[in-house]
Structures are given as structure tokens and as C-alpha cells.
Amino acid sequence: AYAAMKLGHKATIFVPEVSPPAKLARIRSYGADLVVGGARYAEALAASEDFAARTGALQIHAFNQEETLLGQGTLGLEIEADLPEIDTLLVAVGGGGLIGGIAAWFAGRIRIVAIEPEGAxxxxxxxxxxxxxxxPAEGIAADSLAPKRVGEMMFPIAEAFVERSILVSDDDIIAAQKALWDRVRIIAEPGGxxxxxxxxxxxxxxxxxERVAVLVCGSNTNPGNF
Structure with missing residues (x-):
């Protein structure tokens, strides 16, 4: 939505019903048309594919698209420039676009560890x-980390360059959100x-x-929760 606004294009954004109000308000603030396309991410994706087929609109997949992977991979470039000494990077995973792009950038030069909710x-x-x-696509982070499956495009990258995946509970995530706010005043959504x-x-x-970096991404949540 933001990129379309900056480029002067009209965007139609499809989101699932579990999307937090803060995220919906921000999307609307950028002038995009907002469509709630089903209970979960997979239903919203299907609705967007139908819309693109009917209208001829350019579809931008949230994670399973080369351009998306390349764009998200630039975070790896930034992390390496800022923290060239790290040994390990922890990255949250939903559809896998972010970790796929970052893992492709580092290409085995550091350890990449995936972190996922137990419910997804x-x-x-x-x-x-x-x-x-x-x-499954359940739990507190279902608004951002719960598609039905990871992207076909990122999976070979993950097999090659992601060391392992670790699961965390909803309680773990809630405690992390509160700690980020209490200690450093970072507002992070559950997936973030x-x-x-x-x-x-x-x-x-x-x-x-071991020198470990943790990627905290996404602040689409209500600060009042903290």
C-alpha cells in the first residue's frame, strides 16, 4: 500500500479476518482499497488471485514471488553492513519470504535459524x-505468520541455508512482546x-x-495491549 502510494498507483490489498485493526487502519491511511478475503491468509490469497484474474491487475504475492524474495533479502545486506561480526541470525517465519531472501543473501556465511509459532x-x-x-494456521501470530504452507520458491533456499526451525508458544510470544516494550519501548506485533x-x-x-542477532519485524498491533 505504501509503495503504491509513493508511485502513484492504485492498490487493492487483501487481508484475512484475523488482521489487527491497527494494520487495517494503516493500510487505509495509504489510500489503498482494502478487501477482507476470508478467515485466514490462504482464503485472502485465493480472493486476490480471483481479483487479479478478473481485472488484469498485477498481483504481488506476500512471499512466494521472486521480486518479493529479492526485496526482503535486502534486509540481509543491511544487517551485514550494521553487524558484520554476528555468527547467527534468528528470523521469524510464516510464508518464508523474509527468511528466504535473507538466507539467500548470506548463503551460508552465518547461521540462519527459523523461529515459528507452535500453532503455525x-x-x-x-x-x-x-x-x-x-x-495448522492458529495461535496469536496467525495474523502474520500463518499461511497454509511455506512458499515453493523459498523452500530450496531454506533447505540449503537455514540450519533448523525452533517452535515457540503463544505465551513465549506474549512475554517477548511485553519485554520488548518494557525494556526498550519497541512495539512488536506477535509475529514480529x-x-x-x-x-x-x-x-x-x-x-x-556466539554472537546472535534477532530480527524484530512488524509493529501492526495495538500499543494498548502493553
């Missing part, structure tokens, strides 16, 4: 199965706090001397 273990299930498979939840809960324990 898309990459975890895919790595077990050896291919993307359907996974998931990677930090792995550190805070002890589900990821760094080795002695």
Missing part, C-alpha cells in the same frame, strides 16, 4: 517432510516478536561466545 509450523513441517506441506521469544524463553540457547 509451516517451515518446520516442510523440513520434516522434505517439501512444502499444509500446516517471535524470534526474540526464542531467546527470552530459552528455546534458543547461544553457545559460549
Amino acid at each position: 509450523p509451516t517451515l518446520y513441517r516442510a523440513l520434516e517432510a522434505g517439501e512444502p506441506v499444509d500446516a 516478536a517471535a524470534a526474540f521469544a526464542a531467546m527470552l524463553s530459552g528455546r534458543y540457547v547461544p553457545a559460549e561466545g
Whole structure:
């Protein structure tokens, strides 16, 4: 929505019913048309595909598209420029576009560890199965980390360059959100706090001397929750 506004284009954004009001308000503030397309991300995606087929609109997939992966991968470039000394990066996963782009950038030069909610273990299930498979789409982070499965495009990258996937609970995520706010005044949505939840809960324990960075992404939540 923001990019379309800056470029002078009209955008139609499809979101699931679980999207938080703060996210919907921000999308509308950028002048986009907003369509609530089903209970979960998969239904919103199907509605957007139908809309694109009927209208000829350019469809931009949230994660399973080369351009999206390339764009999200630029975060890897920024992280390496700012923190060239890190050994490990923890990244939250939903559809996998973010971790796919970042893992492609680092290409094995550091450890990349995926962090996922227990209620939406898309990459975890895919790595077990050896291919993307359907996974549950439940829990507190379902508004941002709960498609049915990871993207076909990112999966070979994950197999090659993601060390493993760690699952965190809803309680872990809530505690991480509160800690980020209380300690450093960062407002993080549940999906954005998931990677930090792995550190805070002890589900990821760094080795002695290991230099770990945690990617906190997404602030589409109500600050009143904290």
C-alpha cells in the first residue's frame, strides 16, 4: 500500500479476518482499497488471485514471488553492513519470504535459524517432510505468520541455508512482546516478536561466545495491549 502510494498507483490489498485493526487502519491511511478475503491468509490469497484474474491487475504475492524474495533479502545486506561480526541470525517465519531472501543473501556465511509459532509450523513441517506441506494456521501470530504452507520458491533456499526451525508458544510470544516494550519501548506485533521469544524463553540457547542477532519485524498491533 505504501509503495503504491509513493508511485502513484492504485492498490487493492487483501487481508484475512484475523488482521489487527491497527494494520487495517494503516493500510487505509495509504489510500489503498482494502478487501477482507476470508478467515485466514490462504482464503485472502485465493480472493486476490480471483481479483487479479478478473481485472488484469498485477498481483504481488506476500512471499512466494521472486521480486518479493529479492526485496526482503535486502534486509540481509543491511544487517551485514550494521553487524558484520554476528555468527547467527534468528528470523521469524510464516510464508518464508523474509527468511528466504535473507538466507539467500548470506548463503551460508552465518547461521540462519527459523523461529515459528507452535500453532503455525509451516517451515518446520516442510523440513520434516522434505517439501512444502499444509500446516495448522492458529495461535496469536496467525495474523502474520500463518499461511497454509511455506512458499515453493523459498523452500530450496531454506533447505540449503537455514540450519533448523525452533517452535515457540503463544505465551513465549506474549512475554517477548511485553519485554520488548518494557525494556526498550519497541512495539512488536506477535509475529514480529517471535524470534526474540526464542531467546527470552530459552528455546534458543547461544553457545559460549556466539554472537546472535534477532530480527524484530512488524509493529501492526495495538500499543494498548502493553
